Amino acid sequence: MNSGRLHGKRILITAAGQGIGRASAIACAKEGAEVIATDISLGLLASLAEEVPALQTEILDVRDTNAIGALARRWTALDVLFNCAGIVPNGSVLDCSESDWDLAFDLNVKSMYRMVKAFLPAMLERAKVTDGASIINMASMASSIRGFPNRFAYGATKAAVIGLTKAVAADYIKAGLRCNAICPGTVDTPSLRQRIASAPDPVEAEKNFLARQPMGRLATAEEIAPLVVYLASNDSRMVTGQALLVDGGVTI
Numbered sequence: 001m002n003s004g005r006l007h008g009k010r011i012l013i014t015a016a017g018q019g020i021g022r023a024s025a026i027a028c029a030k031e032g033a034e035v036i037a038t039d040i041s042l043g044l045l046a047s048l049a050e051e052v053p054a055l056q057t058e059i060l061d062v063r064d065t066n067a068i069g070a071l072a073r074r075w076t077a078l079d080v081l082f083n084c085a086g087i088v089p090n091g092s093v094l095d096c097s098e099s100d101w102d103l104a105f106d107l108n109v110k111s112m113y114r115m116v117k118a119f120l121p122a123m124l125e126r127a128k129v130t131d132g133a134s135i136i137n138m139a140s141m142a143s144s145i146r147g148f149p150n151r152f153a154y155g156a157t158k159a160a161v162i163g164l165t166k167a168v169a170a171d172y173i174k175a176g177l178r179c180n181a182i183c184p185g186t187v188d189t190p191s192l193r194q195r196i197a198s199a200p201d202p203v204e205a206e207k208n209f210l211a212r213q214p215m216g217r218l219a220t221a222e223e224i225a226p227l228v229v230y231l232a233s234n235d236s237r238m239v240t241g242q243a244l245l246v247d248g249g250v251t252i
Contacts, residue, residue: 005233007032010078014062014115015085017044019189020138023221024082024228029055031229036075062111072118077126080232081119082136083112088191089153096153108157112137112164120168120177127176136231137165139181141247148212158183162243169241178240180231185247188218214249 011028015021017039025037029052038060039045045057058075061067062085086108089100116135127133139162142148143155162181169179186192186209199205209218227246230236245251 002030002032004032005235006229009080009232010034010036010075011080011082011232012036012038012075012078012119013082013084014038014060014111015040016057017041017048019191020184020187020221020224020228021082021084022048023225024084025055026052027222027225027229028080028232031233033080033232038071062115063106065114068114068118072122076122078119078123078133079126079130080134080136081115081123082138082228082232083115084138085111086138086157087154088151088195090150090195091152092150093152095150101153104153104157105160108154109160109164112161116164116168120172124172124175124177130176131234132176132178132237134232134236135165135168135177135179136228137161137179137181139165139183139243141183141185141245141251145183145243145245146251165243166241173240178231178236180236180239180241181243182224182227182231183243183245183247184219184224185245185250186213186218187221187224189221192218212250214252217248219246219248 006028011033013021013025016025016037025035029035035055036058037048037055038058040061042059049057058071060071089104123133140158143151144158144162165179165181196202196205224246
């Protein structure tokens with residue numbers, strides 16, 4: 001039974017076509033939010049719209065500043081922005097080329113800068129007449145909170161996301177805007193399945209992912225989505241500048 005605790009809120013989510021973004025779009029819509037689901041894939045968005053016809057969909061490449069600006073002009077007065085888009089590059093510092101590093105930061109960090117900069121002015125105006133606004137950024141426990149092998153560029157980007165989050169939170173706390181980061185553990189998503197499948201030994205790769213989970217299983221995207229709903233809702237009015245772990249005990 002859904003409580004409708006996001007009724008009247010307009011929420012934009014990036015990378016909403018699959019994984020945590022998709023689960024969060026569905027959960028927010030069920031709680032009464034007006035959801036704008038964005039993704040680079042038209043096919044994934046079409047599938048999502050079939051499942052939840054009430055939400056709006058928009059094609060968006062979060063690396064395209066002009067496209068982001070155009071979207072911000074069409075969808076003003078957001079209550080919530082969930083920056084979920086990202087990639088998981090593999091390897092150590094010796095495996096990481098400058099182009100790998102640049103792509104990781106462009107997609108995992110600079111995209112959030114672009115999105116926040118484009119949507120923040122209207123969010124601040126709306127926050128003056130509502131209970132406030134919320135920005136949610138996707139970070140990770142992997143290497144940003146706890147070090148893991150072969151996550152050099154990924155960990156660096158997710159640590160940067162936490163820093164970006166705290167800076168935005170500190171700058172706009174008095175203006176009614178909250179900003180928090182979510183730090184999931186290992187989540188069973190299409191992205192993870194692709195990484196497992198591309199490993200030299202997929203069976204061993206899956207065993208290794210499971211072995212680092214004290215609960216003995218991977219999280220599901222649907223287990224991360226409730227935290228997105230919480231941070232989007234008025235229930236979290238006193239929460240800002242935080243990196244919230246949902247990792248099944250990995251970082252205990």
